[in-house]
Each structure stands twice: as C-alpha cells, then as structure tokens.
Amino acid sequence: MNTDLGSILLLQVQSIEGSIVVDDSSNIQLNSVSQQLLLSIAEQMKMPLLQISRQAEIGSMGLTSDFTNIQTLAENALSLIDGYSLGLQLNRKLSYELESESVSVSSILYDADQQLKALARLYNVQLELNIGGKYGPVLAHKKGLLAAIIGLASAIIEALPSQPDETQKTLSLATHRCRYGIVAGVYANIPGISSDALKRGRKLYGFSRQPLVEISHTSGAGIFVADSILKAMKLNLHVSRHRRMYGLGVVLQPSSQLTMV
Amino acid sequence: MTKKILLIEPDNVLADIYRNGLSSMGLNVISAYNAQQAIILADDESPDLVICELQLVDHSGVEFLYEFRSYADWLKIPIIILSIVPPYEFSCSQIGLKRELGVESYLYKPQTNLHRLLEVVGSTLNS
Numbered sequence: 001m002n003t004d005l006g007s008i009l010l011l012q013v014q015s016i017e018g019s020i021v022v023d024d025s026s027n028i029q030l031n032s033v034s035q036q037l038l039l040s041i042a043e044q045m046k047m048p049l050l051q052i053s054r055q056a057e058i059g060s061m062g063l064t065s066d067f068t069n070i071q072t073l074a075e076n077a078l079s080l081i082d083g084y085s086l087g088l089q090l091n092r093k094l095s096y097e098l099e100s101e102s103v104s105v106s107s108i109l110y111d112a113d114q115q116l117k118a119l120a121r122l123y124n125v126q127l128e129l130n131i132g133g134k135y136g137p138v139l140a141h142k143k144g145l146l147a148a149i150i151g152l153a154s155a156i157i158e159a160l161p162s163q164p165d166e167t168q169k170t171l172s173l174a175t176h177r178c179r180y181g182i183v184a185g186v187y188a189n190i191p192g193i194s195s196d197a198l199k200r201g202r203k204l205y206g207f208s209r210q211p212l213v214e215i216s217h218t219s220g221a222g223i224f225v226a227d228s229i230l231k232a233m234k235l236n237l238h239v240s241r242h243r244r245m246y247g248l249g250v251v252l253q254p255s256s257q258l259t260m261v
Numbered sequence: 262m263t264k265k266i267l268l269i270e271p272d273n274v275l276a277d278i279y280r281n282g283l284s285s286m287g288l289n290v291i292s293a294y295n296a297q298q299a300i301i302l303a304d305d306e307s308p309d310l311v312i313c314e315l316q317l318v319d320h321s322g323v324e325f326l327y328e329f330r331s332y333a334d335w336l337k338i339p340i341i342i343l344s345i346v347p348p349y350e351f352s353c354s355q356i357g358l359k360r361e362l363g364v365e366s367y368l369y370k371p372q373t374n375l376h377r378l379l380e381v382v383g384s385t386l387n388s
Binding site for chain 2: 046047049050051053054055057058061063064069073122123124158159161162163164192209210213214215216217218
C-alpha cells in the first residue's frame, strides 16, 4: 500500500477542520448543530486515518502489517460517515425513502452484531448479543436505528480498552422491556456512563475535542451521530442499565396495531 | 542494556502500531492505556523515556504529567508528548511544558510519521 495515501487522507480532514469559521480571537463559531457535528466527525476521523496511515507505514518498513485491520478500520470510518449523512437526510426529510416501518429490534441488534464483529476483535472486546425474550415489532426507521446502534457501539468499543478496569472488556447489544416501552441499547462495564456525563457531552461537543471525557479519549462522534439520527426519528438517547452493565439505549414504542396483525 | 519506553496511548490499535515500530529499534516498550496504569507501570518498570498522549480517559494528560513529576524518582525521566491535540493549542504553555514538566518534544500525531518518532526517540535517549 502507498503510505502517501494515509497522509493525503489526513490532509483532507485537516482541510475540513480548517473550513470551520474561526474569528479573530480564535474562537470557533459554530452556527448550527450540524456544524458542531461536522467538527466532531472531523476530529473523530483523524483516528482511523491515523491508524491506516501508520499501519501502512509499518508495512513499508518491512514489519508485519495486517490488511484485514486496515479494511476493518476503513469500513468503520465509512459507516460513521454514512450515519452522519443519514442523520442529515432524516433531519431534513430529504427522501421519501425515510419513512418509518415495522421493525424487529432483535433483528436490528443481530445485524449490528454482524457488522461490529471485526471491530470488536480488533479492539479485543468481547461482543455479546442479548436478544432473548419475545418483543413485538416497533415503528422506527430501520436504517436509521441500525446506524444509531452501530454508531453507539463503535464509539464504546473504541473507548473500552482505555478504561481503568483490568477485566476482559465486554460489549453487550441488548434489548429489554421497561415501563416506557422496549429498550434497544449497547452496554459495557464503563462506570463513567452517567446522565450527567451525557448531558455535559451534549453541551460540549463541537466545542471540546473530548466532550465525553469520562467515557472516551476521542470526540465520541458515534454517540452524537446516534443522538442526531434518533432525534430525527423523535426518539431520545438515554443512559440505561442492563444486567449490571452501564450503557446507552433508546426507548421504542411497540405498535399495538402491528402486534395484533 | 535495552532501553525501556513507557508508551501511554489510549487507543489500542495505535498503541500496537507504535509498539511495533519502537520494538523494531530494539527498544523494550511497555504500554499503558490510561493514567492509572501508567503510574503503576512506571513504578514497576522504571522506564528510561515516557511517550504520552494528552487526551486520556478521565484525565487530562497535562494533569497526569504534573502527577508524574511530583514523584522525586521520576523527575529526570525524559517525556515526549505524542498527541492528537495540535501544538498551537498549547502555544501559551509551551514554555511551561518544557520548564515545569520537562517535556523534551511535542509531536502532533497527524504530522508525525513513525520514522520521525523513531528519530526523536533515538536522539532523546542519546542526549
């Protein structure tokens, strides 16, 4: 692989960052939520590009470089960008295809599990799927819900190895019923995940490089992309717990009409 | 004798890559993913050089460096910052980083390839 490729990609991200308006006092002026999200994505994208660039350099030095890892990192970065643009489309209702439909939460979590396996392996995270129990269909935008779950899970997978706890890191994609509806979420042993941390992160993202300092060493863009997609679907991301694990989830309303059918 | 490097890098994919590169120079690399692990490893392994990211989970890297320098035994261990945070954000405190924390070099990750990192590590260890 040509090592220049990584450097070119990094320059692209730096130029996106440079295009954000900066005033005389060097304060970044962020006019809209989408610009804040764009800055968060630009910051986040540095990570996979750096990883790919350095991985390629290792290969050019004659040391072992794993092309499967490069593929996994690139695919994960692509799915984050896809999630971002889907969020924009959903928020602007740009397409007739973005209508809600009858969705099985279990099948969404199963698909997410399949897509996240390689990333979890790369980060030495054990991925679990907890979709036991019969829950009826819910009304949601299928692609949007899948992109939100993948964004959340990717952000947490990347954050897990840096957590102080020494035990094997596990991420669980799980669903359970609560009194408000059916919860779909991602759970791990990160005690830093709290409502306060999420609230603070929402205020800081786009302004701070590391808005979720208790959770992640990155900009945590996956979490904010999920937030934006869910908001477009009139849903909210909450801090949630599942079997002694901390996590982020969304409460979905079962459709009684669809259940009867 | 093989020199020992303490690498504090929260991203384990990048940590593996840097570890590979530095090991190819014949260095013994020990990795910490967070500040707490770094203090324990520094205590156990007595490194000859520390390479540190500033964006750590639950800690600012600068906060960690102040704590690190508060131990008399570690006052003279050279520190290289290898960070995703651009150096212009520290333009006001560059002197502080050098004088108070004894930071030898500040390397911005997107503009520092492995070759450059190995060069800086080599010259720091030899000086």
